[in-house]
Amino acid sequence: MACMRIPRCQFWCALQFLLLLQTNVFxxxxxxxxxxxxxxxxxxxxxxxxxxxxxxxxxxxxxxxxxxxxxxxxxxxxxxxxxxxxxxxxxxxxxxxxxxxxxxxxxxxxxxxxxxxxxxxxxxxxxxxxxxxxxxxxxxxxxxxxxxxxxxxxxxxxxxxxxxxxxxxxxxxxPFSVAALAGLFICAMMRGLI
Structure with a gap:
């Protein structure tokens, strides 16, 4: 079960990172x-x-x-x-x-x-x-x-x-830093740290 959480976390972290790179709105x-x-x-x-x-x-x-x-x-x-x-x-x-x-x-x-x-x-x-x-x-x-x-x-x-x-x-x-924090929070939840 722990092995399945790591790829999911990597997926969510990668998705958040891509969103941060793609989004620059002024x-x-x-x-x-x-x-x-x-x-x-x-x-x-x-x-x-x-x-x-x-x-x-x-x-x-x-x-x-x-x-x-x-x-x-x-x-x-x-x-x-x-x-x-x-x-x-x-x-x-x-x-x-x-x-x-x-x-x-x-x-x-x-x-x-x-x-x-x-x-x-x-x-x-x-x-x-x-x-x-x-x-x-x-x-x-x-x-x-x-x-x-x-x-x-x-x-x-x-x-x-x-x-x-x-x-x-x-x-x-x-404020896309909020999205990054949300992604880290989701990763932490999936790893069972929260």
Whole structure:
């Protein structure tokens, strides 16, 4: 019986080791606008969201964090045409809790603006694109070509960022050391040590 436990333990330890080697996940939560948060751009900083997005590197698994007073603003995901014309009717997604997260779950183009009247026309809009291996961001006046593919409507939600965080972008590293400890615990159990 003891002989059978050792191969099982080796199998579980090898499986845990392979999982550790294969898994290296980094996700970022990007606070839209950094210190400027989500709001109407000032006259001195009209392209705040275009400048902000050009300094970011977006990838699948990341999320956009929109921070704003919920009684005064909101975020909507819109189509390319609605983005260009500031048409806020029939948004794809509406977020209005003041701590809104948008998860990037696949490649594509994403268009965001405020649902509040006049905010889009004053430059409160954001365009990002994940096409190919690189992300791309452009100014609010950008107008994608007619041949550009439409963006996906697949999105999810995750809990809001805690208020104790002061960083504008936070890195989340999945703790796979827990998996390694679990594997060692299973090996110890199989050997009869626990």
């Amino acid at each position: 996700c970022f939560q990007h606070k839209v606008g950094d210190l400027d948060a989500w709001g109407i751009p000032t006259d001195s900083n009209k392209n705040v969201y275009a400048k902000w997005s050009k300094n970011q590197e977006f990838k699948i698994g990341d999320s956009l964090f929109f921070l704003y007073p919920p009684s005064q603003d909101s975020v909507i995901q819109v189509t390319k045409e609605a983005y260009r014309s500031c048409n806020m009717k029939d948004p794809i997604l509406k977020l209005n809790d003041g701590n809104s997260l948008f998860n990037i779950t696949e490649k594509g183009e994403f268009f965001f603006t405020s649902e509040e009247e006049g905010h889009c026309g004053k430059g409160q809009k954001l365009y990002i694109s994940l096409l190919g291996n690189a992300s791309y961001a452009e100014s609010p006046d950008y107008s994608p070509s007619a041949s550009a593919p439409s963006y996906p409507t697949v999105f999810g939600s995750i809990p809001a960022q805690s208020s104790s965080s002061t960083s504008s972008s936070s890195m989340i590293k999945v």
